Amino acid sequence: MSHRTIRYNLLSVSILATLFFIINNMAAHLASPTRYTIDKTAAVYSAYAYRIDTTNNLTLDQFINEPQALIKQPFSTINWQLNTQDYWLQIKLDNKQHTDIDIFVHFDNPMLDSLTVYQLDDSGKLLKTFKLGDKEQDLSLFEYSVPHITATLAKQTSSQFVIKIATVGISKTPINIYGKNEFKDLLRSQTAIWGIFVGVLVMAALYNLVLFFGIRDRVYLIYIGYIVSALLLMGSVLGFGFYIWPLSWQLFLNQHVIFSNYAIAFFTVAFCTMFLRYHKDNCYLYKLSIAFLSLLLLLAILSFFMLEYHSSKIFFTMMVPLYLLCIAMIYKKLKSGFRWAKFYVMSWIPLIIGAAVQPLELTGFIPYSFATRHLFLVAILCEIVLMAMALADRVRYQREKALYHATHTQQTNLLNQAKLKQAYMSLTNTQRQTNLCLVKIGQFNSLMSILNPTQSSKIVITIAKALESHLAKQRQFINLELGLDTSPKVADLGGGIIAFISTKLQPITTLYDELATIVNLLPKQYQVSGLDLQLHYTISATEPVNQDGFDVWLQRGYLNLSHKHKPNGTQQPSVAMNLTLAAALQNAIRQDKLAIYLQPIINLKTGQATGAEALLRWPSADHNLNIEQLIQLAESTGIINELTLWVIDKACQNIALLNQAGFDQHTISVNLSAKNLSIHKLTEKIENTILKYSISAQQLKFELTEFALIKQPSEMTHFVNELNRLGSKVVLDDFGTGYSSLNYLVNYSFSTIKVDKSFIRDLTHNDTNQVIVKTAIDMAHNLGMNITIEGIEEQTTESLLIEMGADQAQGYFYSKAIPFEQYRHWLTSHSQ
Template identity: 55%
Template structure:
């Protein structure tokens, strides 16, 4: 254990010892009042007798005139029961001291309905009559919560107390007599315990309410329900509830005490079920729990109408079922390794002991004492504390589980990219070398179309296990998780891609050799249900050097993987250089360049092969900022597509092209066309044709001088949208060109379904046209077919005069390529149009 952790643990132990010291001090100051009743503290002698009136018809006069009815025995021998009957208790007092004694008689049953106390002299004449009980009116809160009477016994005198107990339900009423001082000690001790109990429970309820609002877990609401119902129940049994609730509420709770017992039992079982997550399992134990909860709810509601003496025995039967059900639920989870439930299991120990002591004390099996009287309260207090610890342990476990799911793939249980990022950042903070090594199962996504997802995950785990074993022999690969005994070096990035980190500073060729050795030992075949899959692997390497950008580091690794596909050795490295990071920051600069007109259109001329005159040009996007010279336009367009600014960029290009068309007309080039490229992403622009029309109107540009070249990707992704767009553009007079003709899968069908005005043959057929008879046939056939369909045709990629002459012989309409000119900025393009010297020499014999 680390020294720092040890210090914190030592501090926690010291705090625990200090807390126990406080508890011990408090307990020493809480006296046990039943040890200091008046017969033990003064020369006061007591005699006991009782009579049980089963008919409930006897009056005071009947009892007092028939002493033979009495049973002379201590009150502890009274056979208390839930049967509706009256109890007459006789207590003879004799003060043999030479002093008057102020006596307090305490009747420790605040749930009694009616307590009538007759104080008699030695001649059985009534000195005073007292009325107590929760059915009596106009008592003080103190009299309700602590039923008692005060009276004076003169020296050398005798008195008799006759107590009539008339109640439904719990009738046992312990009676103790105290001097004033001892009674005050009783109140101090009792109030202290009540205050601690109520304070702890209310704070626990508030704390768990805060947790509920933060975590949104219903188990905290159930726990709060248990706390409140326990507070109500103990407030009834011990009497302190009169200080917690309005008087009318507390009296109502008193009269429906069995309902409170059902509420405690209901929330106990509900908490057990939800805490142990049976509501997620939906097994037969959950069904059993639900059935018992419904039973307790129904009986609890019925207890509003059933007399207490009938409802109480029924509740004790249900309580037995509760213990059995909870035992089944807890036992199952303990067997399945629910390690975080230990505090919850411990919480049942004080609950069971306290729940046993209370009914045994109430029924007379256990002698009454201050300790037994408050045993259930202390038990619930201990249980609440342990349950709070159990909830905290549960939160800790859920956090660990959430962290596990956040750092592992759900299906393969391997570390994921989040853990890879943590390891990367940790190594970066230590200024260690971090070279990302990606290993991919070739064509894994294609394999997923013929195997099930489960089989795919099994394959990944099989490869990962072998790969992990190979990496263990190479010490340069970092452990991604040091807290585990197996110290894995591999992360699963999904789609058959694995990642590891090399921390050794070395030449990339050496690392390639090491990785090539690793994958040479990986399985080359994998059998699934008789099918032997052939497995190959590619490797991508990305070195971070001074960069601490994980996403960039990972992106370059994927780019290297992509490059590795075309290599013989299937290994590629994407070394870090000064290239601009393709990220959101660059996209923001690009968007700013669009809004501030920092972009430019370059124009590559298109030549009429009949007269070698420029008839139009293709507009090509450029970013003339020196900072971004090394970024290809294809990368910028890809970035624009990925970040959602492609439509903004396209509309800028169209508007700039229209401006240049107008300038060309003003310069005397009245029939000069400009072609703009459209891709599939551009089709997402709402009302694109309408926006193009508005741009044409805004700049007064003739529609027939604007062309749109559509690539096949647009046709594949959005055919229905594209048919409508082509029709709308044609209706405006705009010419639509089918670009890269001959390279697609269904270009011929496009000629039938769309209103094109022109075809553009892809340069892949043109580079070697002179020496490739097959390409000559394709180009000639395309030209003839276009002419028969009343379409003009443009051929791009013309770089030699031989190809130029051959295309003229094939009757091609227009040509485009480096032979004539590269793409030029607009001012240079205007100068090119003015001279066209190079074009005049095309048909020269020189």
């Protein structure tokens, strides 16, 4: 453990000790005032008696004139019940002192409907009548929240108080008689606890409201609901609700206090469900939870129309299945490894203790005291603090999980491009040498056509582990991440490409030789499903040039892979061969020996072809070059602009011919690269070509990839806006293969996005890709864009995309890219 960690741990322990010291001091000053009643602080003797009136017809005269019916026992022996019966209590006080004494009689139940106190002299003559309770009008907030009366005991005389309690709710009413100073101590202690409770809960609610606005997680709203319901319940039970709600509201809440009980029960179950993420599972416990919440809500509404003593019995019965349900949900998650929920489990301990003590105190199994009276309040306070810690722990876990997903690929769990970029930035900031090394599994895309995603991911993992073991022996290859268990040096860039960084100062040719030696040690075969796959690799090494930054550095590494650096150190094609091919390509452009093939884009709602993508071909070439190599050749030799203008001209010509054939709404899409921005007055030349063939600008679309956008973002923004003003639509191609697509959707005015075919492969069996594609569709529609899906090769995929709401589709299922004449015949035959 580091010295810094030890210092922080010591600091946290010191803070905790300070907090305990503060709490202990406050508790000492809030010593239970119920121990200092008048008979313990003055020469006053008391006698108690009571009578329970089940008929509710007893009068004061009958109570006085029938002493034989009284039970002369302490009030602690009264059998308080949830029933419609009146309680008549008698307190006789004998002041033996030689001075008058002011007394305060405190009735510790602010939920009583009606409480009448008759003060009599020693001969039984009525001196004064006091009226308290929720149904009394014109009482002060103090009398509502702390029901009490004040009286004076004359010296050397006796007095008696007859108390009538009539309520349909909780009838138990602890009665204590205090002197003036002791009553002040009671109020001080009670107010301090109320203030702490309300203050902590309000601050917790406000803080979690801020968190909700920042995180947008519904669990914070449920947590706030629990806090508010706790304020409702304890405000009624203890009386401080009269100070936080309007008087009419609190009187209403006191009359329907069971609703507050249901509210706190409802939010308890809801928080348990949401916090443990059962809404993500949709299992039987989640469905049971929803059903139970619906039942609680129904019973809460019915409680408004029932007498309190009936609804309270139903509520206490419901507590048994509530605890069982919550325990089952917690146990299942803990069993499955939800260790981050430890604080939430701990929060149930004070709740269970407090919830048990309160009914035991109300029913007389536990003696009444100031501590037991407020224990449930303290339990809720502790629970809410622990719940807040649980939420913080949950956020920490989610942040760590999100960080892991942000820096690791989902399929292989290897470090991804983000971690590679972080290492690059760290090295460049310290001005260290950074050579990007790439190893690509040969023909990986072809392998993916015969393997499922899991199998292809296992190949990458196997190669990455083998490469990692060889790189670990050489210090020039840096660790991309430092962990307790592993220190990986490689990152998975997708597509069978594995990246790592060398920091050794050496000629690039020497680095290629070293990479070739390492790659020659990698597996040459991989067995899957009884098939021995032959593996070969391509390598690339790249140095940063002119502070181009990570994106260009990485793109240069991808480009170098196309040079086919093989493990034996040979490189093909050579520079001379590139120049020869470039000359032949330029000649083919000028002699119109190239061609564009059209691949239809299908409207999934109508089934008709509404457009096509123009794909470059070189039919007469005797070179085995694919389209990617052809474009890379044009870009690297500077003839890409000439080639692009030729493609635009040919596309407009084909649009004009389609218009003559009656397809005047048909569009053709042309691909553009960042290099094309160097074409002088490109937008003007596009407009002139459109006018040359007398076509609509809306029929000509342009497709841009993310790399084209990151190369020259400001110029590309201006260019896209110019195309939009011209009337041509701009399509974001290969959406999802980059790392910042969302920024481009906001900053550029695209009409359509095209989802890369890598997400469509095995779509019907890949739940993850289904979520990604569906999200992209919904996002595009919400942003007012259309969406085109590439790579459709089968009916089931098309049906799934139609169900998801995709707009257009493109792929071999409809047609491969074909020459114009064939395409026109295809279009005619498929439009009938």
